[in-house]
Amino acid sequence: MMENGEGEKTAASEPVLHTQPLCRFFSQGRHCNFGKRCKFLHIRDDARAYERKTIRTPSQSDVTSPNLEVPGGDMGPPPPNNPRVAPAAGRRPCRYFISGHCTMEDRCRFWHPPQFPPVDDHPVPRINPRPALSMPPVPRPGTLQEVKLRDLTEDVAKQLRDTEIKQLKKRFPKDQLIIQERDDGKVTYYRVTVEATDPDWPFDLKQVDIMVSFPDSYPLEIFTLDIPLDQELPPVMARHVQQVSLEWLQAKHATNQLLGKLELLFRPFLRWLDRSLERLFTEGARQLKKDIDLEKAGLQFISYQELQAAVCEKSGNDQSSDAAAGDEDVCDEGKLENTEDKGTIEGGKLVQQEGPGQQEHEEEEEAACHLVENIKISDPRRGTEVKLLGLRLGENTATVAAQQITVCLQCNRCKVTADLTLTGRAPCSAQCEKCSASINAAFRPCLLHHYCDVLGYLDLHNAAPADLVLQDCDFIVGCLSCSQEGPVLNVSYGQTKEFNCEHCHNKLSILAESTRFQYIPPRVNKTGQSAGTVNYKMIRDPAVQKGKPLPEKGACKHYKQSHRWLRFPCCGRAYPCDVCHDVDQDHPMELATRMICGHCAKEQPYSNGKPCVSCGSMMTRGARTSHWEGGLGCRNKTKMSRNDRQKYASTNKTVSRKALAEKK
Template identity: 80%
Template sequence: MENGDGEKTCEPQSAPHTQQLCRFFSQGKHCNFGKKCKFLHVRDDVSTHEKKTVRTPSQSDVKPPISEGPDVGPPLPTDNSRVAPAAGRRVCRYFISGHCTMEDRCRFWHPPQFPSLDGLSVPGSHTRPAQRMPPVPRPNALQEVKLCDLTEDITKKLRDTEIAQLKKRFPKDHLIIQERSDGKVTYYRATVEATDPDWPFDLKEIDIMVSFPDNYPQEIFTLDIPLDQELPEVMAKHVEQASLEWLNAKHATNQLLGKIELLFRPFLRWLDRSLERLFTEGARQLKKDIDLEKAGLQFITYQELQVTVCEKSDTADAADAGEDASNEGKPVETEVEKSEQPEDPGNEGQQEEASQLVENIKISDPRRGTEVKLLGLTLGENTATVFTQQITVCLQCNRCKVTADLTLTGKAPCTAQCEKCSASINAAFRPCMLHHYCDVLGYLDLHNAAPVDLVLQDCELIVGCLTCSQEGPMQSISYGQTTEFNCEHCHSKLSICVESTKFQYIQPRVNKTGSTAVNYKTIRDPAVQKGKPLPEKGTCKHFKQSHRWLRFPCCGRAYPCDVCHDEDQDHPMELATRMICGYCAKEQPYGNGKPCISCGSMMTRGTRTSHWEGGLGCRNKVKMSRNDRQKYSNINKTVSKKAASEKKQ
């Protein structure tokens, strides 16, 4: 119809008596029309064989459901009414099957009662009231109990449940039950096997021994790692200590939350996930002990030393008390009389024993041999320590002056043979810990060889993170460039930068008897020393006027020229980015035609101009400037043939 202004308007039509369902909205899909849709928006959760027609809300013949008691289900669907979920939601299929982990947070409908199939109203059949489904027990109902609801009976049930699950989990060949002679404590020894398909160790099983106290789970169970298995003692103690720490932390957390939990099965899951990490940490401790044993050192922990000192103090107190008791009624001796008396030999033995303990803790002075120092070492703020696992050093034979690379580790010395003169070369490396206040990489013990250069790009380092106290490998470090990478555990940014390397031979100390601690006869200073010229002042057979070495980034090694690099290496050359001065051995960024930043010497022959430059310039009149008055001088001068011939000769 039209209004007064002549515009057409739409009037809402009256809703029909029966309205068809929207096929998009009833199937749980999105309807693009929304509220403007001409079909009815009602969720269709009834079986598909029913007709998709409902009565409109305007009709008043819908009767409310009649409650028939607590055991009667919801009203059954009839010809004029149907059962729909609350607020148009679907029924949760997990709740119907028995249990829904989301519980009240589930976005689907959790009906309180379910009609059976026999209770559905089918035309021509007899209807009967629906029956309530039996309650489905929640899994792990006895795994967690509130602390306020805990009684002696519940505690006993929880303990029996834990023991029953333990016996059911492990087969008879993997479980041993031992009882003490008094029969009060029962030990269960089980074999736990790693489930990781990529298990890296040969040993895949570990035996654990547990015992449950009477008031378990109010008190955690005891855990021991037996030593009568293939696992080394150090690794077994580490696994046991880490497991006890986890159990105590878990038990303390449950007490704060006000609940009691059975911890054996969660402990097995944690042990399975953490077994590789525990084995790795234990293997590192075992390696340290083996290295100390090879070096002739004994590591005494603070706890052992404290126990030893306490035992000695207790023994001394007991001896003093006995002496005081025996000296009762005797005259008191003066200090002079005591000084005149001979010392007790027992006290001397105690002093010697104490001094031996102190000597076992002290580490001998490692500063011997050739010291390898990293100049310009800069560590990032999150970089705690740097430890060298493997280095590659360039050595020069003392006999024939031929250089060669040698890879060394801190585990065992290396023996090599010169390719030219077949001389025997012995080398050993003793690494040190790098940190913000120490730049010494380690010490070299060399025989018949002298160090020339450290190939930092081939060195393998272990960097410790200051944030998480974990260690990770690091490789491909270049001189003069800041190498950054992220920690493997906490992803913190770690960085390290090294400008150059310095070799310094440390003179051996002379003992009181006059003998030195050096066994090698041939001792030679390093070939490259800061402040002293390089061998041949950095020149080579290809370039006699180039007094420098170039460090090529492709391999990280220093050569006098690119031709020397290609003769020694078989990979494509990359342009050098750093160079070493041939007069003072100062490593610096590459600069062509620039003097050394340390000594100011010209490392290459400069370009010649048209001037004399102290006798080194060029007087070629073709290259001279037109403004130079000497360019056209003596052009018209007559020269005899004899003088011209002599000049040509």
């Protein structure tokens, strides 16, 4: 019995390695609803790890055979004087630190072991009498990533460069990495394939190839980055990705220099590229679509820098030839001033201008004609410009041209407005109904497209434009798919006009929010004289200008406190009120859907009792109050407030019986 008791005591003293599965709720520190009735083992993960990792105190037989296997994998408690094993009993090892790097570092609540246990191919653990002394110390995971700028030496810089190349080779598999060397062997290029990790990636193209090379002075200077053109990525998108990436690298390098440190930028660049790849592809796709639309429309966009370089190059040649002849009037600035007689550079487009100095600069025009062959406008920018604000054309809508317009003109003499229909380039003469003044008008149309919202120019005499009746205008729309044109009628402000092409049946659309008239004064030559004789007394600014109030602030004789014009959808014209509409028109009125602010002439959707969306002014009289307010408020004494003295004014006066009888 004693032996059995001693045997039982010995067996109980040794820890038993549990083979029963753990309860996943209790082992994770959560509550198990089954309690003692749970069929799984209730032991914490840290206790089980301690039970497996601790080493039994070696006996005399163990010392003679140190490599003896432990039967059943049982391990004894750890020696109490081992400082390296003690922290593991209370804390679990950090899996991020073991795998490579932990961002929490010293703040991590898990255990960061100073060295790793030996890896053995055998699944059964073996006894090692002195594990801490038999292994050399393992360096901390993660290599040198950044250094202070003052501590940088040639050896440290070389070590950083080698570390960057080594990490690049480890990061990408062989099928995604191509190493190329230049003929002289001094520069090595690494071509890697970067894939998007976003699960909601919207594009069919999910990867992009980049080519990098690390100079000898890296990381004192950034690495070179190129996007190869021999891939499925379009060249326009590739150039955009490369340009934005280089800007980010330069900004990051400049920031590190200000902070006084140097950093390996390849891995941060990959993380930034992965986060920004969708945005870069979207912006590049927009540029690609813009170029495709311009090419289909027969246009070519020239940047301002290219035009300026061409003009400066030509002006330099002229200056050298004139200097040899003794002429001192030619210089780069003078050349740019002379070009005002025949053209101006606006937004990357050359707009032709006519003037007396046009023949003197024909040679300069021929030098730059190959840059602006499809962007020239035959008519000069003069007269009154008619611009459609908020113009939006559909994807398949290439160009829009006005064949006939109806404009509301105001007489300069008697301020009476009347509608006049104008056809392209055909002058029209009319006579004012009130003062019999002669009015002359002509319209020079322009080509509307995605990058131009100018409908044309008006040449007016004794009249000023007040409104464009868009609903009575006839347009010719060109289709981007079949390059055919077709008529369009009944276009209204603020409403998208959708229709189908008559030839290929693609959907086309036009939208215009409002119209702006702007008078363009004639250009002045160097001598101070205008290009032509202009009678400024006969020229008036447009009656409706954005930012300036309407005539009488939009009020009329019917409604003195209404500071707005209403645009009625039945005829597309704007009137101060419904009574003015019925007086001028003979058709039934429809409720207005848009209005024009009388304070700033901003056209906007109709809203009652709300301020203007542009200037914030109230366009109608506010709600009446219960006070007198000097006659501007409430005038009904029954609805007036009892605190207002006007409510009981003249109530105690004596009234004769005759007056009372007359009232009855």
